[in-house]
Amino acid sequence: MRVSKEKAAENRERILTEAARLFREQGLSGVGVDALAEAAGMTHGSLYSQFGSKERLAVEALTHAARTSAARLSDAGTLEEYVMHYLSADSRKRPGEGCVVAALVGEIPRQGAAVRHSFTDVVRAVTKRIASLMPGRRKSEDEALAIVATLVGALTLARAVDDDLELSDRILAAARTRLMSH
């Protein structure tokens, strides 16, 4: 049975959305092909025949997640609104739907070249977009890189220490204050 082009594209989109969610929630090394296939409602074999390898699927899922975040970032309006959303309690509790850089950064040094390259592309793209939201007099990619570092560090730390919610809240608030005041 042949599947129409639209249907095939729709399927692919759904698989990538599920894979991107699982990878962000459980880590690249924490998710096996079986779990990916199950979440996508496919057999192990058909997932392989479509993507070739777990690494290839990870590359596409990473790019897919970044594209979705980019669309959201374009809607963010101001840098201030973006920072307030990024460093919110809601964003802390939803790694599966949030920033792919924050969710995966710790694991990337141990990945293969293809995953590493696509991650680096995502960091470059996020930095460009942050720079484009900056007020004219401060607009610089180096300044944007420092902002990205603070955002990613604060969100990953806040998630790591959320067994102490007061400390976790203080990290988010301190980073928001620092980013807004300079």
Place this chain on the structure above:
Amino acid sequence: MRVSKEKAAENRERILTEAARLFREQGLSGVGVDALAEAAGMTHGSLYSQFGSKERLAVEALTHAARTSAARLSDAGTLEEYVMHYLSADSRKRPGEGCVVAALVGEIPRQGAAVRHSFTDVVRAVTKRIASLMPGRRKSEDEALAIVATLVGALTLARAVDDDLELSDRILAAARTRLMSH
């Protein structure tokens, strides 16, 4: 054969040093008990009889690594010297000997309660020490938390994108500039 108390303490120290290095290099979930036993020059069984579980060993190794870093941080002198060292190319290439917070932060949300609690204790301790290095007029734990977030974010990002060394260097430099100028 009985082992003297000093010898036993020395052995324990050596095992924790090796375990802390491996966990930081390969991640908590990336290192198995076999690799830990091999690095410590012990059998799987004797490692278990000494520590009880991989989680227990991880808790002790984390605390051990934090104690070693704390000693180094006390030697750092000024906040500026500490930041310059933390965000250096040398620190980027040696996760196994560096900051345990930066090396493990991404994995912590998926760990058991004991590992999570000891990680949170380390974050609190690092923050207090950073605050103690801050010049009097700026000294505040909230400001210190924002500094820790920027340090951890910049170092983890710089390691993740070091397939593009120029970008990686720029992240370290941008974070140094931001932390030194405010």
